[in-house]
Each structure stands twice: as C-alpha cells, then as structure tokens.
Amino acid sequence: MRIDLLSIFPDYFAPLEVSLLGKAGEHGLVDLRIHDLREWTHDRHRSVDDTPYGGGAGMVMMPSVWGEAIDEVFEETGTGGQSDRRVLAIPTPSGVPLTQSMAQDLTNATQLVIACGRYEGIDQRVAEHYREAGFEVLEYSIGDYVLNGGEVAAMVLTEAVARLLDGFMGNPDSLVEESHSGAGLLEYPVFTKPREFRSLEIPGVLLGGNHAAIERWRRDRAIEKTARVRPDLALSLDASSLTREDRAMLARCGVAYPR
Ligand code: J9T
Numbered sequence: 001m002r003i004d005l006l007s008i009f010p011d012y013f014a015p016l017e018v019s020l021l022g023k024a025g026e027h028g029l030v031d032l033r034i035h036d037l038r039e040w041t042h043d044r045h046r047s048v049d050d051t052p053y054g055g056g057a058g059m060v061m062m063p064s065v066w067g068e069a070i071d072e073v074f075e076e077t078g079t080g081g082q083s084d085r086r087v088l089a090i091p092t093p094s095g096v097p098l099t100q101s102m103a104q105d106l107t108n109a110t111q112l113v114i115a116c117g118r119y120e121g122i123d124q125r126v127a128e129h130y131r132e133a134g135f136e137v138l139e140y141s142i143g144d145y146v147l148n149g150g151e152v153a154a155m156v157l158t159e160a161v162a163r164l165l166d167g168f169m170g171n172p173d174s175l176v177e178e179s180h181s182g183a184g185l186l187e188y189p190v191f192t193k194p195r196e197f198r199s200l201e202i203p204g205v206l207l208g209g210n211h212a213a214i215e216r217w218r219r220d221r222a223i224e225k226t227a228r229v230r231p232d233l234a235l236s237l238d239a240s241s242l243t244r245e246d247r248a249m250l251a252r253c254g255v256a257y258p259r
Pocket of ligand 1 (some may be wrong): 092140142144150153
C-alpha cells in the first residue's frame with residue numbers, strides 16, 4: 001500500500017521512520033512518501049494560504065496549490081485498473097470520527113493520500129473536486145479537540161491502518177483480542193510478574209489454572225470497564241456476541257440491554 005503525506009511541515013513525520021512503520025517499510029508493506037506542499041507553489045514567497053471569503057479570523061489554504069500537489073501524487077500510482085482504490089483523507093475536527101472499522105476498511109486501498117491543513121483549514125472545493133472526480137474523499141477527525149494542523153492526525157491514521165496490513169504484526173493474535181476490534185468491548189486489565197507490587201496483588205483467579213473462570217473474569221472486567229468509561233459503546237454492543245452471563249453483568253453495571 002502506498003501512503004502519501006502532504007504538509008508544509010514534512011519534518012513533523014520523522015517519527016514514522018523509527019516507529020512501527022520503519023518495520024512496515026522495510027518489509028515492503030508500506031511505501032511511505034512524505035512531501036512538502038510548498039514544492040507546488042509558484043510565487044517567490046511560496047504562499048499556500050490567503051484570507052477567507054466572507055471575512056473572519058485566520059487564513060485558508062488555497063485550493064490551487066493543493067490541487068496540483070494531489071494530482072501529481074495520485075498520477076504517480078494511477079494504473080487505471082478497476083481494482084485501484086485511491087483515497088484522499090483530510091484530517092479536520094469537523095470530519096467523521098475515525099474508528100477501527102474505518103482503519104480496517106482502508107487496508108485494501110491501493111493508495112492513501114493524506115492532505116494536512118494548517119491555519120483555519122483547506123478551501124472546501126478541494127474535497128468537493130476530488131469527490132466529483134470519482135476519488136474517495138474521507139474528511140476525518142481523531143476526537144473532539146482542535147490541533148494546530150492535521151499532521152498528528154495523519155500519523156494516527158497511518159499507524160492505525162499500517163499495523164493492520166497482512167504481515168505487519170509479529171503475532172496477529174494480538175490484533176484479534178485488542179480493544180475496538182471484535183465484540184466492541186474495551187480490554188480487560190492485564191498483569192505480569194512480580195506477584196506483589198507495592199502491596200498490590202494479582203487477582204486470585206489469574207493464578208489458578210481454571211481457564212473458563214479466567215475467561216469469565218476477563219469478560220466481566222471488560223464489560224465493567226466499558227460500561228464505566230464508555231457507556232456509549234456499552235449501549236451499542238452487537239447483541240449476537242453477548243451471552244446470558246454478559247447480559248447479567250451489563251445489567252449489574254446499570255446497562256439495560258434489550259434481549
Ligand atoms: C487541523 O486539524 C485538526 O485540528 C484535527 C484533525 C483531525 N482531528 C482533530 N480532532 C483535529
């Protein structure tokens with residue numbers, strides 16, 4: 001999979017070279033390209049922004065520069081084939097919330113171009129144009145807060161997708177069990193040696209060999225945690241993945257789940 005990151009601060013992406021992604025790059029799973037948006041400017045000042053129509057604070061990034069940059073990075077991979085899936089992702093606090101299933105879905109894209117805006121955002125016609133031109137355009141948010149630019153959110157998407165690519169994880173089992181995949185429950189708490197840490201002990205059930213009891217205990221803790229910190233997730237659990245015991249535990253946590 002090819003991932004192109006476009007930004008006026010390409011140095012921001014340095015951590016990607018050393019993190020998990022360095023590995024994916026070495027194994028040829030991800031062809032990561034980092035671009036400086038200013039390479040597509042034509043004026044002496046290498047301008048990328050201008051004042052907003054309609055007035056208001058801040059500056060807006062100009063569509064002309066973005067258009068030339070995005071055209072060029074898309075052209076580099078275009079095979080014109082039917083199976084080509086090329087996605088333009090634009091991080092913005094006004095986008096759809098990024099989820100694990102969106103990251104999973106993006107793993108079969110041929111190319112993912114992430115356009116990182118600064119200032120007050122990118123002229124809306126950039127998203128509109130590429131949508132009309134038949135590209136998938138994904139305006140996404142990584143949470144309800146504002147950042148100085150899309151770069152950090154671009155790294156979040158890059159890592160969330162890359163680690164799901166076949167052959168990326170050393171042990172793919174850890175992908176199956178983790179939070180936000182599968183049943184929709186948060187993860188149960190985990191413990192390792194030593195048996196006692198600052199007078200805190202390991203829950204007794206984990207020290208015995210009763211695998212059914214351990215599984216039930218973990219499931220209960222996952223349900224408890226989800227109900228406490230993410231009642232929204234607890235209410236939208238997939239009914240078919242819940243046992244009678246799960247429902248009883250949910251009820252004890254104050255989540256009335258329809259049967
Ligand atoms: C400038 O971009 C942002 O501030 C941003 C992008 C994606 N998600 C957010 N929550 C913020």
